[in-house]
Amino acid sequence: MKNISMIAALAMASSAALAGSDDLYAEFKAMIDASFKTTGIAAKHRMYQLDFQKACSGEKDPAKSVMKVIEAEQLKTIRYPADGKYFGDWKEGEKIAISGRGLTWTDPTPDNNGGGCYNCHQMSHNEISYGTIGPSLLEYGKIRGNSDEIVKYTWGKIYNAKAYNACSNMPRNGDAQILTEQQIKHLMAYLFDPASPVNKK
Amino acid sequence: MKKETRYALLAIPLAAFGLAGTTAARADAATDEIARYREMIADGNPSELYAAQGEELWKTKRGPKNASLEQCDLGLGAGVVKGASAQLPRYFKDTGKVQDLETRLMTCMENLQGIDPKSVVAAEWLKGEREKMAALVAYVVTESNGAKINIDMKPAPMKKMYELGKMAFYYRSGPMDFSCATCHGDTGKRIRLQDLPDLRKQAGAAAGWGTWPAYRVSSGQFWTMQHRLNDCYRQQRTAEPIYGSDVTIALSVYLAATGKGGTVLTPGLKR
Numbered sequence: 001m002k003n004i005s006m007i008a009a010l011a012m013a014s015s016a017a018l019a020g021s022d023d024l025y026a027e028f029k030a031m032i033d034a035s036f037k038t039t040g041i042a043a044k045h046r047m048y049q050l051d052f053q054k055a056c057s058g059e060k061d062p063a064k065s066v067m068k069v070i071e072a073e074q075l076k077t078i079r080y081p082a083d084g085k086y087f088g089d090w091k092e093g094e095k096i097a098i099s100g101r102g103l104t105w106t107d108p109t110p111d112n113n114g115g116g117c118y119n120c121h122q123m124s125h126n127e128i129s130y131g132t133i134g135p136s137l138l139e140y141g142k143i144r145g146n147s148d149e150i151v152k153y154t155w156g157k158i159y160n161a162k163a164y165n166a167c168s169n170m171p172r173n174g175d176a177q178i179l180t181e182q183q184i185k186h187l188m189a190y191l192f193d194p195a196s197p198v199n200k201k
Numbered sequence: 202m203k204k205e206t207r208y209a210l211l212a213i214p215l216a217a218f219g220l221a222g223t224t225a226a227r228a229d230a231a232t233d234e235i236a237r238y239r240e241m242i243a244d245g246n247p248s249e250l251y252a253a254q255g256e257e258l259w260k261t262k263r264g265p266k267n268a269s270l271e272q273c274d275l276g277l278g279a280g281v282v283k284g285a286s287a288q289l290p291r292y293f294k295d296t297g298k299v300q301d302l303e304t305r306l307m308t309c310m311e312n313l314q315g316i317d318p319k320s321v322v323a324a325e326w327l328k329g330e331r332e333k334m335a336a337l338v339a340y341v342v343t344e345s346n347g348a349k350i351n352i353d354m355k356p357a358p359m360k361k362m363y364e365l366g367k368m369a370f371y372y373r374s375g376p377m378d379f380s381c382a383t384c385h386g387d388t389g390k391r392i393r394l395q396d397l398p399d400l401r402k403q404a405g406a407a408a409g410w411g412t413w414p415a416y417r418v419s420s421g422q423f424w425t426m427q428h429r430l431n432d433c434y435r436q437q438r439t440a441e442p443i444y445g446s447d448v449t450i451a452l453s454v455y456l457a458a459t460g461k462g463g464t465v466l467t468p469g470l471k472r
Contacts, residue, residue, distance in 0.1 A: 035446035171377040
């Protein structure tokens with residue numbers, strides 16, 4: 001609790017510094033409030049920031065000390081699979097990685113979302129339509145192996161990337177309920193299974 | 202004409218698969234193919250059709266006051282269209298507001314023709330008054346093709362809008378924690394095969410701001426800048442920005458000011 005208010009205070013300070021004045025920041029918040037409306041599943045409250053979102057809304061990332069506090073808080077949100085099974089079906093994982101659908105105001109429900117992985121990452125040997133905002137994940141499992149440590153880290157990274165880099169561009173797929181636990185298991189198989197085209201040529 | 206161009210686009214990914222080399226090399230080759238395709242059809246931009254409709258509409262008497270828009274002041278004096286959109290958004294003394302092309306056209310429609318701005322704000326994209334707006338926009342921006350992006354940043358309200366727009370650009374929110382900067386805050390990045398302009402920099406902002414409004418080949422639609430910004434927010438998973446709202450104007454000022462000096466190539470031609 002103490003940590004959360006510290007982030008808020010620090011974020012407030014950095015936002016105000018960026019704006020040049022508290023008045024301008026108040027005007028900015030009023031502008032955001034007046035400029036957006038609820039459409040479909042995209043409710044207006046989406047415009048109100050979480051503390052870490054606010055801290056990560058400057059031209060530059062906040063101080064390392066602030067990022068460390070955020071990362072510690074975000075790490076606590078990660079739920080590892082209850083049955084201890086980390087891997088699903090890589091073929092299902094590929095479909096989830098390719099699909100960028102979900103959570104827009106033109107989507108009928110907040111469920112059945114894609115992972116949108118290929119928007120930002122290279123993954124398999126076959127798919128040429130990949131983005132470059134995130135690092136290449138080609139041969140992910142082949143390069144890194146499948147130790148308990150790397151498996152657990154990868155699950156955590158997919159579940160909540162902000163636990164490892166406070167202002168990461170990557171969404172909190174598990175924490176923000178973008179993907180289900182089962183979908184994350186399929187993605188894990190896609191990354192680690194030796195038969196997956198991520199690892200097999 | 203429209204059908205043919207759509208089929209031609211579909212052929213690109215197939216051709217790209219046939220190329221030899223690594224996945225990365227094939228991806229680069231596919232990007233080049235798209236650039237070549239764009240050059241190929243640049244001579245016959247389907248926006249011309251919309252621009253012609255818009256010019257007709259500009260001169261047509263309509264609305265409760267049965268007047269045309271020929272006396273509309275887009276910032277360079279009543280009735281001056283040539284070069285006007287290259288200098289928008291602008292601070293207008295008569296409304297006391299910073300306005301982009303679409304909100305300024307709404308002012309003209311209200312004042313000259315008696316058409317309620319709500320009829321544009323409440324309409325759906327490409328329908329009713331919003332469709333007419335798109336045609337008017339196509340006409341006006343065609344008349345600035347080749348001009349330099351040159352917005353007047355001297356008035357204090359413009360400076361404030363720039364600061365607000367910059368804050369909006371970096372504002373992270375929603376279930377995916379995205380801001381504009383998530384995709385447009387770095388140089389040389391792509392989403393899938395789509396190159397992303399770095400909108401923090403002059404070159405990127407000029408390339409982005411300067412080539413919208415545009416005809417989109419994939420959907421066969423002409424999109425105004427309001428439409429473009431609306432879809433950016435849709436993909437950011439935020440709530441929906443209200444048509445002509447201040448956040449859209451602030452972002453437009455930030456983009457146009459950052460891209461100042463770049464060449465306007467409107468209407469653009471997009472994937």
